Amino acid sequence: MVVGNAMNGGTAEALGPERLVWIYTQMFRIREFEERVKSTFTDHPGIIRGHTHLADGAEASIVGCIAALAPGDQILTSYRCHGYPIALGTDTKLMMAEIYGKANGLCGGLGGSMHLYDPPRGLLGGSGIVAQHLPHAAGAAWVAQIRHRGEAIVCFFGDGASKQGAFHESLNIASLWKLPVVYVMENNNYNSRTRTDQEDANAAAGEPLSTKAKAYAMEGITVDGGDPVVVYATMTEALARARAGEGPTLVESLVYRLSAHGNLIAPPGVPLRYPDHEAIAIFGNRAEYEAALRGDPVPRFRHRLVIDGTLRDVDADSIEAAARAEIDEAQRFALDSPWPEPDSGLRYVYA
Numbered sequence: 562m563v564v565g566n567a568m569n570g571g572t573a574e575a576l577g578p579e580r581l582v583w584i585y586t587q588m589f590r591i592r593e594f595e596e597r598v599k600s601t602f603t604d605h606p607g608i609i610r611g612h613t614h615l616a617d618g619a620e621a622s623i624v625g626c627i628a629a630l631a632p633g634d635q636i637l638t639s640y641r642c643h644g645y646p647i648a649l650g651t652d653t654k655l656m657m658a659e660i661y662g663k664a665n666g667l668c669g670g671l672g673g674s675m676h677l678y679d680p681p682r683g684l685l686g687g688s689g690i691v692a693q694h695l696p697h698a699a700g701a702a703w704v705a706q707i708r709h710r711g712e713a714i715v716c717f718f719g720d721g722a723s724k725q726g727a728f729h730e731s732l733n734i735a736s737l738w739k740l741p742v743v744y745v746m747e748n749n750n751y752n753s754r755t756r757t758d759q760e761d762a763n764a765a766a767g768e769p770l771s772t773k774a775k776a777y778a779m780e781g782i783t784v785d786g787g788d789p790v791v792v793y794a795t796m797t798e799a800l801a802r803a804r805a806g807e808g809p810t811l812v813e814s815l816v817y818r819l820s821a822h823g824n825l826i827a828p829p830g831v832p833l834r835y836p837d838h839e840a841i842a843i844f845g846n847r848a849e850y851e852a853a854l855r856g857d858p859v860p861r862f863r864h865r866l867v868i869d870g871t872l873r874d875v876d877a878d879s880i881e882a883a884a885r886a887e888i889d890e891a892q893r894f895a896l897d898s899p900w901p902e903p904d905s906g907l908r909y910v911y912a
């Protein structure tokens with residue numbers, strides 16, 4: 562068990578300056594994309610229909626994981642799924658149009674924010690049902706094992722999902738059959754409004770949650786999900802184990818949810834059900850929230866790269882300006898895109 566530490570080779574030197582700057586660029590693009598989704602809810606209610614969940618606070622963990630993938634690897638995610646395709650290279654115009662429910666969105670407007678799919682880039686999809694995709698990941702890993710091409714599967718889910726039966730069944734079979742899968746639990750300490758830690762909820766027995774791996778005779782690791790280099794190094798080792806037939810790993814990545822659990826459209830005249838900064842409004846834990854804001858991984862990583870000479874301030878500014886321009890374009894594209902034909906709603910309904 563490694564807690565909050567990089568495994569072998571977990572240094573910035575091992576990644577090199579180009580990869581480090583790539584990581585920062587993806588982290589910022591994700592943040593910018595999601596800030597725009599959030600402001601669309603507050604400034605232009607009604608444009609996005611349905612529920613969206615943001616991953617602000619988890620960008621370092623997301624990009625650290627994606628950076629460790631090899632061509633042919635595939636991922637499955639929960640409903641908090643915007644960040645992964647951005648780092649995988651999915652077109653943000655198609656993603657925004659999908660979230661706006663438009664016909665030329667990534668999934669024809671049928672999936673929305675929680676169900677982004679991009680199989681050519683390795684995204685096997687987001688899922689709105691907590692822990693539903695963990696058995697699917699074991700199935701995808703079984704396929705990878707049979708194909709024998711050295712490909713691996715990564716499955717992302719929340720700490721709340723670890724309390725579901727599907728989590729335990731999946732780890733059991735994955736370990737028993739030594740499936741090439743890495744289960745990444747993004748522990749943001751909240752399941753909607755319930756705390757995972759022992760402070761006031763008593764919702765999860767045993768901490769850290771990665772110790773649950775022990776019951777299934779597999780590796781369990783808890784890492785600082787605010788440090789993309791640590792996450793990258795841990796994932797590189799876990800994926801190498803998976804490819805070598807040494808079985809799955811449970812990586813618990815400690816992150817924080819800087820926004821509300823989700824945004825949900827409200828009927829006209831009714832305030833949003835989940836106001837921004839729910840962390841303060843609902844949890845009443847201002848100190849915890851403010852500490853998390855001070856540790857925000859996006860400005861923290863920029864600062865680190867500037868301080869160690871990897872990135873000049875002026876270049877970081879250019880990266881951020883380019884991301885803003887990209888997301889402006891994505892938003893324009895989504896707004897200008899047509900609605901789907903009503904009949905298309907039944908196109909993929911088989912029962």
Ligand SMILES: Cc1ncc(C[n+]2csc(CCOP(=O)(O)OP(=O)(O)O)c2C)c(N)n1
Binds near residue numbers: 639691692718719720
């Ligand atoms: C099977 C199931 N039960 C309940 C819900 C309602 N629900 C949506 S999100 C959520 C909390 C999940 O928390 P966690 O797994 O920690 O993920 P996070 O939202 O923190 O990323 C719940 C209970 C659901 N979508 N699916």
Ligand SMILES: [Mg+2]
Binds near residue numbers: 719720749751
């Ligand atoms: Mg959670």
